[in-house]
Amino acid sequence: MAEDKNLTVITVNWYSMEFLEPLFLNLNKKAKWPRNIKYLVIDNTNGEDKQLSSLEQKNLNLTICPNDPKGEKGSFAHAFGLNIAMDKLETEYGLIVDPDIHIFKTNWDSLCIDIIENEGCSAVGATYPQWQLGKYHNFPNPVFCFFKTDDYKTINADWTAYSKSPLVNFFNFCRRQILRFGIFINRRRYQKYPAVRKMFGFLEHIIGVCSNDTGSRIASKAKRNNLKAILFKAVLPDDEIIKGKSDSLINLAGQFELYCYNKEPILTHRYGTGSRVFRSDRGYDSDYWRRQIQVFENQQ
Secondary structure (H helix, E strand, O other), X not given: OHHHOOEEEEEEEOOOHHHHHHHHHHHHHHOOOHHHEEEEEEXXXXXXXXXXXXXXXXXXXXXXXXXXXXXXXXXXXXXXHHHHHHHHOOOOEEEEEOOOEEEOOOOHHHHHHHHHHHHOOOEEEXXXXXXXXXXXXXOOOOOEEEEEHHHHHHOOOOOOOOOOOHHHHHHHHHHHHHHOOOOOOOXXXXXXXXXXXXHHXXXXXXXXXXXXXXXXXXXXXXXXXXXXXEEOEEOOOOOOOOOOOOHHHHHHHHHOEEEEEOOEEEEEEOOOOOOOOOOOOOOOOHHHXXXXXXXXXXXX
16 A cells, blocks of 8 residues: 555755755645655755754654765765765655755655556656756656655666766767857747747757766666656746646746646746856745745645
C-alpha cells in the first residue's frame, strides 16, 4: 500500500532559511501522508547558518547534516551536497527539491508514488525548461526530483555538475555561444516570439546538451540504462494550459518557473539567477513570487 511507503525530502542549504521553513510547512500541508516524510538538510554552510536550528522546533522528522563543500561554489557545491545526501538515503523513495519551490498540488506524495508504481518509471518531476537552452530536458532535475531509491542506487547516481576536464568545459562553452548566438538569445525573446522558439529549438536539437548542469550525469545514465521518467511540463506565459486562467499563473510562468501535470499547476520555482541569458525582470523578487502564489491559491 502506498501509505506504507516512506520517503525522504532532501535539500541543500546555503543560508536559505527564508525558503526552508515555508517549503517544509508547504510540503507537509499538501502531503497525504505527512507522517511518512523524513527531511534531510545538507547544510553547506557547515554549521555557520545558525538560523537552521529554528527548524528543529517545527515538529518535523528532520536531520540537519553539516557539510563542508571543500571550496566549491554554485552548482558544484550544490551537487556535492546532493551526493552526500544520496549516501545517507535509506527510505524507499527520495525527493530532491530546491529550497525556493512551492507545491500547489494536494496529495503530491501519493500522486508521485502512484505515477512511479503505475507507469513503471524510476522518477517523476521537473526538468530544465526549454528556454534554458543547452541543458538536459529529458529527466528530472534538482528543482523537484521524486525517485525510487533502489533505481538511483543501481546506477550509482552522481549529481556532479559539468565535466572534470577544463578542455571539455571550454569546448561546451564554445558550443553554448553558438547555440545562444552570443548575446542575442535570452529568456524574454524566447518566451515572446514563437519563431525564435522554433529556430533555437531546432538548433539545440543539432548541438545537443552543452550546459551539463546538476544531474546531467544521472540523465545520461538513466538513458543508457532505460530508466523511464515522467516529466512535469514547464509552462510558458502564452501556453494554452494557463490561457484564460489566473493572471498570477501567467506572472509565475513569465517571471519564474511554473510546472503543470495533467494540465493543472503542480509547482512553481522562484529561480533567481544572475545569468543574463536566463534571468527575468523580477526573478529575485521573492515577495512578488509569494504574492502571485497567494493570489492563485486564494482563487481556488
